[in-house]
Amino acid sequence: MSAPFVPHTEDEIENMLASLGLSSLQELYGAVPAAIRLAGGLDLPDPLSEPDLRERLEALGAANRPVGASLVCFAGAGAYDHEVPAVVRSLASRSEFVTAYTPYQPEVAQGVLQALFEYQTMVARLAGLDVANASLYDGATSLVEAVNLAVAATGCHAVLCSQGVNPHWRAVMSTFARGSGHEIVEVPLLRGVTNWASLDLASGKAGAVVVALPNFLGCLEDLRQARRLAERTGARLVVCFDPVAAGLLRTPGSFGADVVVGEGQPLGTALSFGGPYLGLFACRLGDVRRLPGRLVGETVDTEGRRAYVTTLRAREQDIRRERASSNVCTNQTLMAVTTAIQLGWLGTGGLRQVALRSARAARYARESLLAIDGVEAATDAPVLREFALRLPLRAETAIERLAEEGYLGGVAVNEGYEGTSYAGALLVATTERRTRAEIDGLATSLEKVLR
Amino acid sequence: MTASPGGRALSAPLAGRESEPTLFELSVPGRQASSFRTTSLPEWPAEDLVPGEWLPEAPVELPEVSERDLVAHFTRLSHRQYSVDLGAYPLGSCTMKYNPKLCDEAAGMAAFAGVHPAAPPALAQGWLELLVELEEMLCAVTGMSAATLQPAAGAAGELTGLLLMRAWHDAHHEARRRVIIPDAAHGTNPASVTISGYEVTTVGTTERGDVDLSELRSVLDTDVAGMMLTNPNTLGLFEENIIAVTDAVHEAGALMYYDGANLNAILGVVRPGDMGFDIVHLNLHKTFATPHGGGGPGAGPVAVRTELSPFLPGPRPSLLDDGSYGWTSPPRSIGRVHSWHGNALVLLRAWTYLRLHGPEGLRRVAEVAVLNANWLKEQLRASYDVPYDRPVMHECVVSASSLERDTGLRALDVAKRLLELGFHAPTIYFPHIVHEALMIEPTETESPQTVAALADALAEIAAEARTAGRADAARAAPRTTPVGRLDEARAARNLVATYDQRAGGGDGGGDGAHDSRG
Numbered sequence: 023m024s025a026p027f028v029p030h031t032e033d034e035i036e037n038m039l040a041s042l043g044l045s046s047l048q049e050l051y052g053a054v055p056a057a058i059r060l061a062g063g064l065d066l067p068d069p070l071s072e073p074d075l076r077e078r079l080e081a082l083g084a085a086n087r088p089v090g091a092s093l094v095c096f097a098g099a100g101a102y103d104h105e106v107p108a109v110v111r112s113l114a115s116r117s118e119f120v121t122a123y124t125p126y127q128p129e130v131a132q133g134v135l136q137a138l139f140e141y142q143t144m145v146a147r148l149a150g151l152d153v154a155n156a157s158l159y160d161g162a163t164s165l166v167e168a169v170n171l172a173v174a175a176t177g178c179h180a181v182l183c184s185q186g187v188n189p190h191w192r193a194v195m196s197t198f199a200r201g202s203g204h205e206i207v208e209v210p211l212l213r214g215v216t217n218w219a220s221l222d223l224a225s226g227k228a229g230a231v232v233v234a235l236p237n238f239l240g241c242l243e244d245l246r247q248a249r250r251l252a253e254r255t256g257a258r259l260v261v262c263f264d265p266v267a268a269g270l271l272r273t274p275g276s277f278g279a280d281v282v283v284g285e286g287q288p289l290g291t292a293l294s295f296g297g298p299y300l301g302l303f304a305c306r307l308g309d310v311r312r313l314p315g316r317l318v319g320e321t322v323d324t325e326g327r328r329a330y331v332t333t334l335r336a337r338e339q340d341i342r343r344e345r346a347s348s349n350v351c352t353n354q355t356l357m358a359v360t361t362a363i364q365l366g367w368l369g370t371g372g373l374r375q376v377a378l379r380s381a382r383a384a385r386y387a388r389e390s391l392l393a394i395d396g397v398e399a400a401t402d403a404p405v406l407r408e409f410a411l412r413l414p415l416r417a418e419t420a421i422e423r424l425a426e427e428g429y430l431g432g433v434a435v436n437e438g439y440e441g442t443s444y445a446g447a448l449l450v451a452t453t454e455r456r457t458r459a460e461i462d463g464l465a466t467s468l469e470k471v472l473r
Numbered sequence: 474m475t476a477s478p479g480g481r482a483l484s485a486p487l488a489g490r491e492s493e494p495t496l497f498e499l500s501v502p503g504r505q506a507s508s509f510r511t512t513s514l515p516e517w518p519a520e521d522l523v524p525g526e527w528l529p530e531a532p533v534e535l536p537e538v539s540e541r542d543l544v545a546h547f548t549r550l551s552h553r554q555y556s557v558d559l560g561a562y563p564l565g566s567c568t569m570k571y572n573p574k575l576c577d578e579a580a581g582m583a584a585f586a587g588v589h590p591a592a593p594p595a596l597a598q599g600w601l602e603l604l605v606e607l608e609e610m611l612c613a614v615t616g617m618s619a620a621t622l623q624p625a626a627g628a629a630g631e632l633t634g635l636l637l638m639r640a641w642h643d644a645h646h647e648a649r650r651r652v653i654i655p656d657a658a659h660g661t662n663p664a665s666v667t668i669s670g671y672e673v674t675t676v677g678t679t680e681r682g683d684v685d686l687s688e689l690r691s692v693l694d695t696d697v698a699g700m701m702l703t704n705p706n707t708l709g710l711f712e713e714n715i716i717a718v719t720d721a722v723h724e725a726g727a728l729m730y731y732d733g734a735n736l737n738a739i740l741g742v743v744r745p746g747d748m749g750f751d752i753v754h755l756n757l758h759k760t761f762a763t764p765h766g767g768g769g770p771g772a773g774p775v776a777v778r779t780e781l782s783p784f785l786p787g788p789r790p791s792l793l794d795d796g797s798y799g800w801t802s803p804p805r806s807i808g809r810v811h812s813w814h815g816n817a818l819v820l821l822r823a824w825t826y827l828r829l830h831g832p833e834g835l836r837r838v839a840e841v842a843v844l845n846a847n848w849l850k851e852q853l854r855a856s857y858d859v860p861y862d863r864p865v866m867h868e869c870v871v872s873a874s875s876l877e878r879d880t881g882l883r884a885l886d887v888a889k890r891l892l893e894l895g896f897h898a899p900t901i902y903f904p905h906i907v908h909e910a911l912m913i914e915p916t917e918t919e920s921p922q923t924v925a926a927l928a929d930a931l932a933e934i935a936a937e938a939r940t941a942g943r944a945d946a947a948r949a950a951p952r953t954t955p956v957g958r959l960d961e962a963r964a965a966r967n968l969v970a971t972y973d974q975r976a977g978g979g980d981g982g983g984d985g986a987h988d989s990r991g
C-alpha cells in the first residue's frame with residue numbers, strides 16, 4: 023500500500039477508530055449500500071516510488087520535443103515562445119502563492135490579493151479600459167464571457183464575429199452558444215482583414231461586435247470600422263487583443279473597445295502544451311456589475327490600514343446562484359500573479375522592447391521567406407509579429423519536414439477557415455527570442471523542404 | 474490524544490505585518506530589470522513597422538523596478554499569505570490537502586512545459602500517452618468509460634457536462650428544459666444550469682440530510698433533463714438513498730450528473746458509475762492534490778458512460794491503430810471547450826499523484842480523510858451543534874447556532890479567531906441550509922496531532938465565549954494577522970479595483986473625500 027502523504031501510523035489509526043467505537047476503516051462507510059461497494063480494488067496501475075516515477079516521467083518526456091535550440095519555435099497561433107526569466111519562475115513558484123486557496127479569508131491572503139490588484143491594474147492599462155478581473159481560464163473563455171456580458175447588457179443575442187478571431191476561441195464560443203442561445207454570425211476576411219462590408223444587416227441590431235487586434239493571421243485590423251458598426255447596431259465592441267502587441271500599438275480602449283479580452287500566456291507563462299494559461303478580461307466601469315469572475319478591490323481594516331479584498335461579490339455564483347451571469351469559481355490566479363511579476367520585470371521599456379523586437383523579427387522573417395521560390399503572402403494588410411504564407415506544399419507536410427531540420431516552422435491554418443483562401447496557409451510567429459541566425463536557418467530549411 | 478509539537482502543522486503567527494506598497498509606488502522611471510537575447514537583426518524603428526494609425530502617443534506605463542526590488546516585493550507579499558505548505562487549511566468542500574513536491578518537479582520539466590500546444594503529434598508522443606493514461610485512470614476511479622480532459626476547473630466541467638446532457642437529449646429528439654439540484658448544492662451548480670440554457674428546479678433536504686425523495690419524485694417529469702448531485706453531499710454525508718434517487722431520475726428519462734468536488738471521500742470504496750451516475754466531473758485540484766494557486770489553475774475533466782462518449786469535446790488524445798498517439802474527434806462532438814487541450818500541466822500533476830498511489834494507496838487516502846473528519850466531529854460535539862448527526866465522510870458541517878444565541882458568537886467570528894490561533898478558517902455559511910455553518914475538511918494529509926490541535930483551538934474559541942458570556946475576544950479577531958477585519962462594504966461601495974482608481978494616489982487608504990460615511 024502506497025499512501026506516501028498520509029502521516030498516520032497504524033497505531034494512530036487504530037486509536038482513532040477505537041475512540042469512535044470502530045474496529046476497522048471499512049466501518050467508516052456504513053452508509054454506503056453494500057450493493058454498490060467496490061468489490062475488488064480500483065483498476066489502476068501499481069504505485070511507483072518517487073525515484074521510479076521520476077524515471078518514468080523522464081522516459082515519457084523523452085518522447086516529446088520541446089522548443090529550444092534543437093526545435094526553434096516559429097509557432098504561435100495563440101501560444102508564444104517568449105522570454106521567461108529565472109526571477110519570474112522563482113517568484114511564481116513560491117509555495118505561498120502556489121498552495122493557497124481562493125482568498126476567502128482576506129486577513130491571511132493579502133499576498134495573493136495585492137498581487138491580483140497589481141495584475142488588474144496592469145491589464146486594465148494594457149487594454150486601455152477602467153477595470154480588469156482577476157483572470158478567467160483562457161483566451162477562449164474570456165471571449166465567451168465577454169459575449170455573454172455584451173448580450174446581457176444589450177438584450178440582443180446576435181453576435182457579429184470576425185473570422186480574424188482565433189478559430190479555437192470561435193469554436194469554444196459556438197460550443198457554449200448551444201446553451202446560451204446566442205446567434206453567431208461570422209464575418210469573413212478579405213486580403214487578411216475583416217470585410218465588414220460583406221455583412222447584410224437585416225435587423226440592424228446586435229449584442230456584440232467581435233474583432234481581434236492583431237487578428238489570427240497576424241494582420242492589423244481597422245478598429246474604427248468595427249467601432250462604427252458597434253455604434254450602428256447598438257452592440258458592445260469586444261476586442262481580442264495580444265497583450266504583447268500592446269507594447270507597440272494603441273490600446274483597444276483608445277479605439278473605442280467596450281470589452282477587451284486576451285490570452286495572457288505570452289506574459290510569463292511557459293508554452294505548457296496549452297495550459298494552464300489565463301484569460302485576460304477588461305471592461306468599462308459602467309459594465310463592472312456584469313464583470314465575470316473575481317474582482318479585487320482596495321479597502322481598509324479596522325485600524326485604517328490599507329488592505330485588499332474580493333469585491334462586488336454579489337455578482338458571483340456562490341451568492342447569486344442560478345441568476346449569476348457567470349459560473350466561474352476557480353480561475354487562474356497563479357498565472358495572474360505570474361503575469362504581474364513578468365510585467366514588473368519587463369516594465370514600460372521592456373514590454374515595448376518585446377513587441378518591437380518581435381515585430382522586427384517578423385519583418386525580417388517574412389521578407390526572407392517570401393524570397394523563396396513558390397512562397398507567397400496569404401494576406402496583404404500590415405502585420406505585426408505573425409504572418410501567413412502560402413506554400414506550394416501542404417503546410418502540415420512542410421511543418422513535419424521542418425521539424426526534422428530543427429524548426430517548429432509554424433502552425434497550419436485550417437480549422438475555422440474551411441473553404442477560404444487562407445485554408446492550408448502556414449502561420450509563422452516570431453518573438454523577441456528569435457535571432458537572425460535562426461531565421462536564416464529557417465529560410466534555408468524551408469527552401470530545402472520545398473525543393 | 475495530546476497536541477505535541479511533533480507532526481503538528483499550524484503556522485506561527487504570520488510575519489509580514491508591515492503593509493507593502495504596490496509595485497507602482499516602488500517604480501522609478503528608467504529602472505529596468507529585463508534583458509533579451511542578442512538577435513543581430515536590423516533595428517527598424519517602430520514607425521517603420523507599424524502604420525501611424527495604430528501607433529500610440531505614449532507607451533503603456535508599467536512599474537519600473539530592479540530585479541532586486543521585484544524579488545523583495547513579491548517575497549514580502551508572500552509573507553502576507555497563508556498556504557497549505559505553512560499549515561492546516563481545513564476549508565470544507567475545497568480538499569486543501571498537501572501538494573506533493575514531485576508533482577511540482579514534473580510540471581517544471583522542460584520536456585513537458587516546453588512543448589507547443591500546436592506541435593504535430595509526432596513531437597508530443599510523451600504528452601499524448603500520458604493524457605491517454607490519465608483518462609483511463611480517471612475512468613477507473615469513477616466507473617466511467619471515456620473522459621474529456623479539456624475543462625479548466627470544476628465549473629467548466631459542469632457546463633461541459635450539461636451541454637453533453639443537452640446533446641444527448643437532442644439526439645433522442647427530446648426537448649427537456651429543467652435540471653434538478655438539491656437546495657444544499659454548491660453555487661456553481663445552479664449557475665451552470667442557467668448558462669447551459671436550462672432552468673433550475675430545487676429539491677429540499679430531509680432532516681437526516683438526504684435528498685428528499687418524495688419531493689424529488691413529485692418534480693420528476695418528461696421536462697427534466699437531469700439532476701446534479703454531489704455524493705457525499707455538501708453536508709459531508711453519503712446519500713443513503715442514492716440508488717433510489719438515480720433510479721427515479723433514470724425512470725423519468727433524465728440523466729444523473731455527479732459533481733466530483735467531494736470524490737476524495739470515496740476513492741476506491743464506491744464509484745459514481747456504480748451509484749448510477751452518467752456524467753461525472755472531477756476537481757483534480759481537490760482530489761488529486763494539484764495545488765490551488767491562490768484560486769486556480771484547476772482542472773475539471775468530465776467522464777461519461779459509453780452512450781455519451783460520442784458527444785465528448787474534441788479533439789481527444791487517442792491511441793491510434795498504427796500504435797502511435799494522436800488526436801481524434803468524437804463523431805457527434807459538442808466541440809471544443811478550451812483554447813487548447815485543457816490545463817495540461819495540472820493534468821500532468823494529477824497523473825503523477827495517481828501513479829504514486831495505485832489502487833490501495835488511493836483507498837487509504839479516502840479512508841483516512843473520512844477518519845480525520847469523523848474524529849474531529851466527535852471532538853467538536855461538546856462545543857458546537859451538529860445539525861445532521863450521522864457519521865460523516867471527508868468533512869463535517871457543524872453550527873455555531875447555539876453559541877450565537879447564547880453569546881453572540883457567529884461562525885464568522887469563530888473563523889476569524891481561528892486565524893489568530895494559527896489555522897486557516899473552515900468554510901463558513903455554506904451549505905446555506907445550515908444556520909451559522911462551519912464546514913470543516915481536515916483532509917488525510919493532516920496528522921492526528923494537527924487535527925487534535927485544530928479541535929482544541931475550535932473548542933477554546935467556544936469556551937472563551939461561553940465563559941465570558943460574550944463574543945468580544947472573537948469579535949476583535951484577528952489581531953495577529955497582517956491586517957485585521959476589513960471594511961468589505963466600503964470596498965464595494967467605493968470601488969478601487971486598480972491603482973489608477975485610487976483617489977489621490979496612495980495615502981494608505983484614507984480617501985475620505987470619496988467615502989460616503991465621511
Ligand SMILES: Cc1ncc(COP(=O)(O)O)c(C=O)c1O
Nearest residue numbers: 351352566626627628659661734
Ligand atoms: C461542491 C462543489 N462543486 C463545484 C465546485 C466548483 O469547482 P471549481 O471551483 O473548480 O470551478 C466546488 C468548488 O469550489 C465545490 O466545492
